[in-house]
Amino acid sequence: MKMETRKMKVTVARFNPAMDSSPHYQTYEVPLEPRMTVMDVLDYIYENLDPSIAYYSHASCHRRVCARCNVTVNGKAGLSCHTEVTGDITIDPLPRLKVIRDLVVEGL
Amino acid sequence: MYSSTTHPTGVAGLSAQEAVDVLVIGSGGAGLRAAIEAHDQGASTLLLSNGAVGKSGATMIAGADITLDGDGAAKIGLAGNESDSKESFFHDIIIQGYYLNNQKLVEAYVRDAPVRTKEMIDWGMKYLWDGKRAILTEGTELNSVLFEQVKKRGITIKNDLYVTDLLTQGKSAVGVVGLDINSGMLQTTRAKAVVIATGGWQRAYSFTSAPGGLTGALHAAAYRAGADLLNMEMVTFCPNVVLWPPALRGDIFPYILIEMFGDLLEKHGRPFLRDEYDPSIYRIASTTEWNKLIFSLAATKVVLRGDGSPRGGTYYSIKNVPLNIVEEAEKIYPGWKWLRTDFSNLMDWLKEGNAVEVAPAAHYMEGGIMVDESASTTLKGLYAAGECSGGLFGANRVASAITQILVQGAIAGKSATDYSKRAKVQELEKRQLKRIESHLTKPLTRQGSIRAVDLKKKVRRIADENLWVIRNGAGLKKAIAELESIIANEVPRISIQTQARAYNKEWIDAIEVESLTQILLASARSALFRTESRGVHNRSDYPHTDNGRWLREVVVRQVNGKMSLSTRPITITKFKPPRVRFGFEEGIIRAVKELGE
Numbered sequence: 072m073k074m075e076t077r078k079m080k081v082t083v084a085r086f087n088p089a090m091d092s093s094p095h096y097q098t099y100e101v102p103l104e105p106r107m108t109v110m111d112v113l114d115y116i117y118e119n120l121d122p123s124i125a126y127y128s129h130a131s132c133h134r135r136v137c138a139r140c141n142v143t144v145n146g147k148a149g150l151s152c153h154t155e156v157t158g159d160i161t162i163d164p165l166p167r168l169k170v171i172r173d174l175v176v177e178g179l
Numbered sequence: 180m181y182s183s184t185t186h187p188t189g190v191a192g193l194s195a196q197e198a199v200d201v202l203v204i205g206s207g208g209a210g211l212r213a214a215i216e217a218h219d220q221g222a223s224t225l226l227l228s229n230g231a232v233g234k235s236g237a238t239m240i241a242g243a244d245i246t247l248d249g250d251g252a253a254k255i256g257l258a259g260n261e262s263d264s265k266e267s268f269f270h271d272i273i274i275q276g277y278y279l280n281n282q283k284l285v286e287a288y289v290r291d292a293p294v295r296t297k298e299m300i301d302w303g304m305k306y307l308w309d310g311k312r313a314i315l316t317e318g319t320e321l322n323s324v325l326f327e328q329v330k331k332r333g334i335t336i337k338n339d340l341y342v343t344d345l346l347t348q349g350k351s352a353v354g355v356v357g358l359d360i361n362s363g364m365l366q367t368t369r370a371k372a373v374v375i376a377t378g379g380w381q382r383a384y385s386f387t388s389a390p391g392g393l394t395g396a397l398h399a400a401a402y403r404a405g406a407d408l409l410n411m412e413m414v415t416f417c418p419n420v421v422l423w424p425p426a427l428r429g430d431i432f433p434y435i436l437i438e439m440f441g442d443l444l445e446k447h448g449r450p451f452l453r454d455e456y457d458p459s460i461y462r463i464a465s466t467t468e469w470n471k472l473i474f475s476l477a478a479t480k481v482v483l484r485g486d487g488s489p490r491g492g493t494y495y496s497i498k499n500v501p502l503n504i505v506e507e508a509e510k511i512y513p514g515w516k517w518l519r520t521d522f523s524n525l526m527d528w529l530k531e532g533n534a535v536e537v538a539p540a541a542h543y544m545e546g547g548i549m550v551d552e553s554a555s556t557t558l559k560g561l562y563a564a565g566e567c568s569g570g571l572f573g574a575n576r577v578a579s580a581i582t583q584i585l586v587q588g589a590i591a592g593k594s595a596t597d598y599s600k601r602a603k604v605q606e607l608e609k610r611q612l613k614r615i616e617s618h619l620t621k622p623l624t625r626q627g628s629i630r631a632v633d634l635k636k637k638v639r640r641i642a643d644e645n646l647w648v649i650r651n652g653a654g655l656k657k658a659i660a661e662l663e664s665i666i667a668n669e670v671p672r673i674s675i676q677t678q679a680r681a682y683n684k685e686w687i688d689a690i691e692v693e694s695l696t697q698i699l700l701a702s703a704r705s706a707l708f709r710t711e712s713r714g715v716h717n718r719s720d721y722p723h724t725d726n727g728r729w730l731r732e733v734v735v736r737q738v739n740g741k742m743s744l745s746t747r748p749i750t751i752t753k754f755k756p757p758r759v760r761f762g763f764e765e766g767i768i769r770a771v772k773e774l775g776e
Contacts, residue, residue, distance in 0.1 A: 087679045106424040118632050122685050123677040129341075129360075129687045130230030130392035133429055136319060137234040137390070153426050171361045172681040179231075 076102040081112055082161040083124065086170050094170070096161070097121075109144055109151035109162065113174075125173035126151065139179050141165055198369030199225040199335075200599035201592065202355060203376060204342050204397055207236025208584035209565025209591070210376035211325035212295075216592025217374070218332045222599050225368065226329065227357065229377075231338040233326040235392050237378045237566065238584065241318035242435070246579035249312060251293035255300075257308045265289045268312065268578075270754060274773045276545075276573025277714040277766070278730060278756035279410070279749055283552040284571040286752055288578075288586050295585035302328055313579070321581060340366065343396060343690055344615045345373065345404040345561065346607055352404065352561040353605040356615050358690065363680025365616060367607060371599035374554075374562045374591045375401060376584075379544035383695045383702075384646075385639045387541040388417050388429050398567060399694035401548050402701065406558040408735040409569035410546030411698070412706035412716045415576055416648050417542035418474030419443065421525075421535060422492040432522055433495040433537050438470070439508050443478060444494040444534060445486040451493070452477055460764055463771050468577045472715060473767065475539035479648040482538075492538030497529045505530060539648055543580060545572045545715065546705070549734065554591035557736075560598060564591035570732065570750075574714025622689045627674030631688035634669055638662070638696050646702055651719045655707040662700040670696060700742065705733040708744050712763065725760045 078100045086094035099116050110133070113126045131140045133152045140151040143163040151162075168176035200222035203214045214226040228235050249263025268289045273280050296314060300306065304324045307315040329336070339360040346354040346367065354369040380395025381387040402408055419434040421427040437443070442450040453461050455477040464473035478493045487493055497505060505526075509515060515522040525535060547569035554562045564587035571583060622631070645658035670693050675685040711725040712718050731746040749756075761769060 087681065089679065089681065106426065108425050111425055117684060122630070122632070122675075123679065125679070125682040125684060127682070128391060129684070129691075130228075130235045130390070132235075132240050132390040134240045134390065136239050137230070139231060139234055155424075155426055172679055175361070175682040177361070179234075 079103045079156070080159040081116065082159075083116070083173065084161075084163045085124075085173050086164075087172050088170060103156070103158070107156055109142065109149065109154045109156060109160070110140060112156055112160070113151060113162075125171070125175045127175050127179070141179055142174050198354070198371065198604040199223045200371050201225075201374060201595045202227065202368060202370035202372070203374045203592075204355065205236060205376035205378065205565075205567070206230075206232040206336070207376065207378055207565065208238035208321055208325060208581065209378075209567075209588040210236070210374070211238075211322075211329055212585050212588025213374045213376055213562075213564050213592040213595070214334050215325070215328050215332065216589045217596045218334050220593055220596035222372075222596040224334050225370070226334055226336045227340045227342060227355075227368075228336070228338050229341045229360075229392050229396075232329070232336045233322060235390065236322075237389055237393060238581070239318045239322040240390055241321070241581060242431070243316055243318045243321060243581050244579050245292070245296050245299070245306075245314040245316065245581045245585070246312050247292035247296050247314070247582065248289060251289075252296075252308070252312070255293045255297040257314075258310060260311060263312065271774055272578050273573065273754050273756075274770050275577040276575050277724060277770075278726065278754075279573030279713060279732065281570035281573075281732075281750040282752040282754060283750055284550070287552045287590060288571060288582060291586040291589070292582050295582065295589060299324060299585065341396070341687065341690065343400060343619060345400045345558075346611060346615075347404050347558070348605045348608060350405060351559040351602075351605070354607060356612070356619070358619070358686070360687065361681055363683055363686070365619060367612065369604055369607060371602040371604060372560045372562065372595035374564060374595050375548060375556075375567050376564045376588060376591070377567045379547070379566045380695070380698045381541040381544070382691075383639065383699050384541040384642050385636075386420070386422065386429070386538060386643070388420050388431050389541065394691045394695060395698040396691065396694040398548060399697040401556065401558070401561065401563070402697065402735070402737055404558055404561070405737060406556040406561055407549040408547065408701055409549040410574075410705065410732050411569070411702040411735055412709050412733060413545035413574055413714065414541060414646070414702070415471060415543040415545065415715045416475040416539035417471055418478055418539045419495050419537040420540035420542075422488070422490050422538045423536045427525060429540060431540075431542075432525070433535060436497070436508075437465075437474075437495065440500040440504060441495055441497040442499060443474065443537070444496050445481045446488060446494075447486070448494075451481050451486075455480065457764055460767055463767060467771070469767060469771070471542070472575060475648045476717060476763075478537075478539055483649070488536045490536055490538075492536045494534035495529075495537045496534040498532050498534070502530065543576055545569065545574060545576055546702075550587075552590075553594045554587055555594060560602060562591040562595045564588045574716060619690070622673045622675045623686065625672070625674045627672040629669050629672045629674065631673050631675070631685055631692045634665065634673065635688055635692045635695065638665065638692060638699060642699050646699065646706060649717050649719055650706050652707060653720075655703050658703045659700065659707065662696055662703060665696055666700065701735045704742065704744055705735060708733050708746075717763070723760050723762055724766050726756055726758050727760060730756055
């Protein structure tokens with residue numbers, strides 16, 4: 072008997088300063104795995120749902136040290152490599168920083 | 180496409196007519212130290228990072244220690260062991276490296292270790308001295324001390340520039356091309372001399388303790404530009420790295436814990452290390468840094484025979500350790516915190532009697548871009564320092580890679596500066612630029628069916644299955660055929676859907692998968708070529724270490740567009756290795772006797 076995987080709603084702030092006049096939200100459905108991190112969620116979206124999503128990961132340490140993967144999760148700042156997810160979330164870029172695209176900001 | 184057709188150098192802070200004397204790629208410890216040296220030797224210096232200087236590279240997440248000989252330590256004012264000597268340290272590094280080390284590189288390492296250490300202490304590095312051969316510090320500390328020195332000197336830095344290619348003229352390096360990740364524009368930079376300091380290529384594997392930036396992009400660029408690669412079959416795995424939960428994945432904390440206490444268990448809860456080896460080997464494994472090699476092999480055997488954990492690892496447990504012993508150890512890591520990571524949850528979980536899933540992780544590359552003792556590669560004007568270079572540690576590293584980055588970084592900075600004083604700024608060849616630009620941008624407009632992220636997974640699976648802790652000829656041949664087919668048939672069909680230029684992750688993946696595939700092919704072919712086991716390179720079909728035939732290094736170079744392999748004899752200065760042949764356990768016992776541990 073296969074357990075039904077629980078899905079969660081992930082709402083991500085999207086913004087391409089070269090094209091858009093203002094940010095907008097986009098919502099994805101992502102299967103919730105035990106103890107998955109925000110980075111895992113973003114990887115899932117990138118790999119399976121929407122390759123255009125921008126979040127800093129290519130040179131991040133994945134170890135809570137570099138802090139370049141910092142985002143806002145449900146209104147609170149947190150490292151995406153280390154913040155665990157238990158249900159629906161909204162992901163914004165860190166506030167007050169210039170957005171390069173989506174969740175990638177200048178000055179981190 | 181180049182952001183600055185009117186400004187051929189393209190990099191912020193440099194005008195069109197200027198080129199730098201020394202360009203340093205990579206901003207971990209080796210790159211930082213190379214930039215400091217180049218600046219101090221009088222070179223105009225530019226430091227590039229594919230992330231941000233101070234926030235990328237492997238140094239910041241290192242353990243970390245600096246190793247030097249006890250007498251050298253005494254001479255720089257540490258309460259050292261004067262009966263120790265450079266000669267003895269030199270000897271031990273070669274024994275640990277299974278005789279494969281380039282002895283000229285080892286001589287430079289032991290010679291310069293004390294002066295580089297003293298300098299770090301003078302620059303304010305916080306440390307603990309163990310009284311023998313190790314200075315204990317932290318990666319974040321090393322990183323910030325070096326970065327402070329870079330800032331103090333006003334060295335020009337450029338963040339978020341992913342260097343993809345070296346520009347050459349004749350057989351000399353004359354500049355680089357890179358993708359400015361945030362703008363999505365390609366940039367060229369001219370330089371009289373180029374230093375590569377980009378760490379290893381661990382990200383070719385799915386499971387690694389290394390940070391994201393270590394993709395081997397510059398190994399591949401150096402290879403394509405005509406530089407030789409060396410000993411690419413040599414990969415160290417760190418055992419007992421957290422496999423799950425994801426938030427701690429890749430962390431080496433259980434590896435550090437097992438030096439104090441705890442057991443590795445197979446799926447029935449049985450500790451396997453004691454059964455796997457002769458008791459003397461077990462003692463060595465649990466008390467010396469040979470544990471990386473010995474534990475990784477033992478855990479891999481358990482997984483291969485089907486007795487591993489669901490995610491393909493084994494278990495680490497402290498259930499048999501009395502709680503007061505655990506509490507005693509907590510004094511070393513107060514509150515179970517280490518670096519910026521908090522392990523108290525993990526420790527609570529372990530103290531309740533649970534086990535954490537762990538596995539060997541790709542950890543350190545002994546092989547890399549071939550260098551001599553002046554950090555010169557086989558391409559004029561190109562230098563390499565730190566983990567991206569090959570030869571220093573032979574077939575197994577036990578001594579510190581932090582000492583390596585400090586020593587080799589300084590040497591590379593000096594050599595590059597000396598060369599830049601003789602070299603002229605070269606005009607860039609338009610045809611070469613066009614070819615590179617067209618190659619890099621093709622996936623953006625190509626109508627293809629292959630996604631880089633899928634290909635990356637496929638390539639990593641090939642590495643996980645065939646270039647892991649234990650290798651064999653059949654698996655390596657299969658890996659080579661698959662990788663060659665990917666290079667010929669799939670990489671040229673990668674297509675990118677994302678239209679936005681700024682932080683285009685698909686584009687980064689497309690660039691990375693191509694270099695990863697090239698580097699893995701070099702590694703797989705080297706591993707097949709070396710028909711013996713030596714150090715971290717273990718072949719189940721050739722289980723013996725054969726000094727009669729294989730006191731040779733494996734060299735990979737591009738000849739007429741094709742990958743070509745050859746060997747060269749090891750570089751000997753003072754230590755003539757015995758012409759012996761031995762099995763794995765015998766080799767460990769031999770080595771430990773020689774080391775007097």
